[in-house]
Amino acid sequence: MTLWRLVRREILHRKLNFALGVLSVLAAAGSLAATVTLLRAHDLRTEQIVSAKIAEVNREVEQRRQIAAASAAELEEAYRKIMLKFGYNLLILPADQSVTDYHVGGGADTYMPEAAVKTLSESGIMTVQHLLPIVQRKQVLVAGDRRLEVHLVGCRGEVPLAHRDPMKPLLSTVPAGGMIVGQEVARELGVKPGDSVRTLEADFQVIKVYEARGNQDDFSAWIELAQAQKLLGVEGKITGILALSCVCTRAQLDEIKKDIARILPGTRVHTMVNDAVIRYESRFQAAQEAEARKTLARRQGDRDIERQRESRAQLKGEIQSLTGWIVPLILVGSALAIALLALSNVRERRREIGVLRALGLRSRQVFAVFLTRAVLTGVVGACAGYLAGFAAAAAWARSPALSEIFDPALPAIALPAAALLAALASWAPATLAARQDPAVVLREE
Amino acid sequence: MLELCEVSKLYRRPDGTVTALRDVSLKLGAGDFLAVQGHSGSGKTTLLLSAGALLAPDAGKVLLAGEDPYALSPERRAALRGRKIGFVFQQFHLVSYLSVRENVLAPSLAVEADGSAARADELIARFGLSDRVNHLPAELSTGERQRVALARALLNRPSLLLADEPTGNLDAANARTVLDALAEFADAGGAVLLVTHHDDAAAAARHIVRLTNGKLEGGA
Numbered sequence: 278m279t280l281w282r283l284v285r286r287e288i289l290h291r292k293l294n295f296a297l298g299v300l301s302v303l304a305a306a307g308s309l310a311a312t313v314t315l316l317r318a319h320d321l322r323t324e325q326i327v328s329a330k331i332a333e334v335n336r337e338v339e340q341r342r343q344i345a346a347a348s349a350a351e352l353e354e355a356y357r358k359i360m361l362k363f364g365y366n367l368l369i370l371p372a373d374q375s376v377t378d379y380h381v382g383g384g385a386d387t388y389m390p391e392a393a394v395k396t397l398s399e400s401g402i403m404t405v406q407h408l409l410p411i412v413q414r415k416q417v418l419v420a421g422d423r424r425l426e427v428h429l430v431g432c433r434g435e436v437p438l439a440h441r442d443p444m445k446p447l448l449s450t451v452p453a454g455g456m457i458v459g460q461e462v463a464r465e466l467g468v469k470p471g472d473s474v475r476t477l478e479a480d481f482q483v484i485k486v487y488e489a490r491g492n493q494d495d496f497s498a499w500i501e502l503a504q505a506q507k508l509l510g511v512e513g514k515i516t517g518i519l520a521l522s523c524v525c526t527r528a529q530l531d532e533i534k535k536d537i538a539r540i541l542p543g544t545r546v547h548t549m550v551n552d553a554v555i556r557y558e559s560r561f562q563a564a565q566e567a568e569a570r571k572t573l574a575r576r577q578g579d580r581d582i583e584r585q586r587e588s589r590a591q592l593k594g595e596i597q598s599l600t601g602w603i604v605p606l607i608l609v610g611s612a613l614a615i616a617l618l619a620l621s622n623v624r625e626r627r628r629e630i631g632v633l634r635a636l637g638l639r640s641r642q643v644f645a646v647f648l649t650r651a652v653l654t655g656v657v658g659a660c661a662g663y664l665a666g667f668a669a670a671a672a673w674a675r676s677p678a679l680s681e682i683f684d685p686a687l688p689a690i691a692l693p694a695a696a697l698l699a700a701l702a703s704w705a706p707a708t709l710a711a712r713q714d715p716a717v718v719l720r721e722e
Numbered sequence: 723m724l725e726l727c728e729v730s731k732l733y734r735r736p737d738g739t740v741t742a743l744r745d746v747s748l749k750l751g752a753g754d755f756l757a758v759q760g761h762s763g764s765g766k767t768t769l770l771l772s773a774g775a776l777l778a779p780d781a782g783k784v785l786l787a788g789e790d791p792y793a794l795s796p797e798r799r800a801a802l803r804g805r806k807i808g809f810v811f812q813q814f815h816l817v818s819y820l821s822v823r824e825n826v827l828a829p830s831l832a833v834e835a836d837g838s839a840a841r842a843d844e845l846i847a848r849f850g851l852s853d854r855v856n857h858l859p860a861e862l863s864t865g866e867r868q869r870v871a872l873a874r875a876l877l878n879r880p881s882l883l884l885a886d887e888p889t890g891n892l893d894a895a896n897a898r899t900v901l902d903a904l905a906e907f908a909d910a911g912g913a914v915l916l917v918t919h920h921d922d923a924a925a926a927a928r929h930i931v932r933l934t935n936g937k938l939e940g941g942a
């Protein structure tokens with residue numbers, strides 16, 4: 278016979294009392310386990326939400342980065358093409374030629390020698406890709422009974438730069454006797470390729486009509502340079518040189534202008550800001566805007582994540598403050614219930630204690646019997662409570678990954694804590710049992 | 723074995739003091755079987771409890787195997803009780819959730835001794851309870867319960883047996899069995915102190931004394 282056997286037999290005999298004790302511990306351990314598990318599940322959910330948000334923000338930022346990169350790439354490509362086609366147009370005029378007169382007046386009244394273009398082409402200037410000598414003046418074109426004042430431009434194909442391989446001419450070469458006209462010229466005069474046009478007492482055949490460009494070109498007509506010089510009586514002279522550069526930035530223009538002024542003294546170089554520049558500017562702006570939006574998306578995303586974190590933290594705080602008083606209340610209630618049940622058990626076993634003491638059991642042995650019973654109540658209640666609390670919290674949190682919300686430290690702490698709680702709650706009743714005077718009980722017969 | 727020297731015991735109550743024992747002296751040696759007779763309230767149970775190291779007297783001395791149990795610490799006194807004394811009560815006081823065998827073995831919780839299980843089986847057989855070994859007290863007759871109580875009292879081979887109205891709830895046949903067992907114990911060298919108000923039970927003892935209002939008459 279052992280005390281342990283005595284405890285076991287008594288528990289089996291008084292199942293209801295033991296079950297109620299277990300239920301009390303179960304409530305305490307269960308509420309504690311459920312709270313801790315819920316908070317853990319909440320933390321995990323927060324992590325999931327924040328991670329998802331971070332991923333979403335990263336995706337959005339990446340999309341915007343790709344858009345920005347695509348814009349930049351598109352810009353670069355467009356810029357390259359545009360500059361190849363148009364470049365930054367530099368107009369080289371005699372130093373005393375008014376630019377306003379040149380543009381508004383439709384031509385120049387001062388000239389420079391055509392040899393200047395050869396000088397420039399042989400100068401070795403690296404940044405200028407194309408050189409186009411021109412003679413330009415306002416003239417009236419006649420087609421049938423229609424007349425129209427246009428910018429008559431005498432031009433020849435590109436002057437190859439001596440220091441590099443010949444390139445495809447930037448502008449179409451106009452053969453002698455031929456004429457290329459702008460869109461508005463063709464419309465006003467009602468001419469099309471193959472029709473005849475007269476000016477400077479000479480007949481020209483329209484060989485090409487340019488598409489509308491929305492600028493002065495629409496009111497221009499191009500003929501062969503030498504023929505233009507002859508008809509205008511300015512052989513060997515030109516009104517200006519169009520220097521078309523590419524693969525350069527606006528910042529480089531000043532350098533180019535200085536180079537040209539050095540090579541061709543007595544001339545002035547004017548920048549002709551054209552559509553290409555505007556498009557470049559706008560696309561540069563677009564790229565900057567895309568970059569700004571990317572940054573904005575990142576900041577907005579970061580703010581959203583922070584807000585999400587704050588909101589979840591606030592929710593957690595509310596849960597903690599709620600459980601902060603509910604759980605202790607349940608613990609106190611459970612301890613009280615355990616104490617009352619233990620007291621009831623002691624009273625119920627009063628005579629048994631008296632007899633056992635008469636048989637020679639020491640008071641500490643009696644104390645041990647009741648304390649062992651209490652610890653057993655605590656352990657069984659804690660196991661059942663932990664399982665119930667964990668299951669309830671897992672179901673409540675709808676967490677599919679039980680392994681993630683399972684905290685091995687919790688049962689490791691809850692079990693001894695519950696045993697301790699039950700032992701402490703039963704301490705006084707066990708002491709009462711141990712101090713019971715057997716003579717008082719036996720005399721009551 | 724047991725000696726009480728001018729033992730007095732008072733119970734103080736709100737309505738006054740009751741003298742349960744008044745200068746009681748008696749002496750029991752090996753083989754003695756003493757019956758103390760008296761009416762209800764005469765102090766029989768108080769005498770038994772004082773002799774059993776359960777109730778300290780207010781005056782006088784109790785010697786158990788030459789040792790004053792009340793001079794010992796409660797723990798040592800309990801140990802002494804477990805080793806030297808066997809109790810038999812009128813109400814049997816079996817532990818309700820323990821089987822017959824477990825009840826008989828209950829004193830082994832107090833005194834660790836080799837062969838307790840064998841001794842229990844021997845006593846169970848001796849009192850004709852072999853077919854009731856695993857029964858609970860509630861499943862036994864009153865006579866069987868008292869035999870279980872007797873077996874329990876004898877488990878640790880005590881030198882003193884204290885019996886408080888052991889036949890009070892028994893029929894004649896069962897009472898005889900119990901009294902025979904007590905006599906047998908005394909014959910074997912033990913000392914028996916039986917308190918009863920039944921003349922038949924007292925007659926089984928070798929000596930009889932009467933307790934009246936806490937005062938022993940007749941000497942032992």
